[in-house]
Amino acid sequence: MPQTLAPPAPTPNRAPAVGASPDPELRALAERHGLTVSGARPSLPEYTRQLWHRRHFITSFASAKLTAMYTTAKLGQLWQVLTPLLNAAVYYLIFGVLIGTKRGVHDFVPFLVTGVFVFTFLQNSVMAGTRAISGNLGLVRALHFPRACLPISFCLAQLQQLLYSMGVLVVILLCFGQVPTWSWLLVVPALTLQFVFNTGLAMVMARLGAKTPDLAQLMPFIMRTWMYASGVMFSISLIIQGKHLPQFVVVLLNGNPAAVYIDLMRFALIDSFKANQLPPHVWAFAAGWALLAGVVGFVYFWKAEERYGRG
Secondary structure: OOOOOOOOOOOOOOOOOOOOOOOHHHHHHHHHOOOOOOOOOOOHHHHHHHHHHOHHHHHHHHHHHHHHOOOOOOOHHHHHHHHHHHHHHHHHHHHHHHHOOOOOOOOHHHHHHHHHHHHHHHHHHHHHHHOOOHHHHHHHHHOOOOOOHHHHHHHHHHHHHHHHHHHHHHHHHHHOOOOOOHHHHHHHHHHHHHHHHHHHHHHHHHHHHHHOOOHHHHHHHHHHHHHHOOOOOOOHHHHHOOOOOOHHHHHHHHHOHHHHHHHHHHHHHOOOOOHHHOOOOHHHHHHHHHHHHHHHHHHHHHHOHHHOOOO
16 A cells, blocks of 8 residues: 655744844835834934933933932932041041041142042942943833933033032032132043043943943943052152153053042142143043043943843
């Protein structure tokens, strides 16, 4: 009796792979009616235009985050000023009194407080940027907007906090004999350049933190190491004076972006901090770091725009 072959099983219809090109007719139909891929990354100029159109959201979100930061504390917004002041007091006790780094540094208290305030601005911006995406997944997944709004708004909130603290810094400077001069106006370009640098670095950290949330636990140790290498509590020029350090170490210490922005602020505000204490071409360093971090950070963050909040 001849054996009957069973008909082949029908091949199931498989869904097209994610990212596969659609049917040419379907693609043409979508293009004709202005349809685009859901969540597709816009071009860089279009992305920049979208950010500009949402500038009011960025500023409002920054103010809201700053207000909500201390709502549960009894002293409220006063902690914006108390936190860097308490840090400065601790560093003065440990480094200025016990270790003696104030020797050879004129106007050590203004020197120290200025360094603490400026580095706190950098540190808080980077820390907030690291959690900008991973800490706001609900917002990222629920609403469509350029994700760069988040790290920019967090850095803007930190700038607002620094401006509040600057009032206390001015009082401290006046109490320790500093007289307002035209050089105080240099604070504006110095803070502008640092804000651009902080925002670019925060964007880099936001993308890295979105992929690796554990990075937020590591950042405090990295930032603390960076602070000790930035001359916050001591003068870098006095520390390296008389030591036969390799030239690349001297260049790294003087070109450290945190130290550059701190030195610019000290030069602007403190009478005894003279130009010979600044590294060569310090304004070129400050502008170069701001341009490098701002451009690279923005492009690096934009490259992963369609992946934020997924998976």
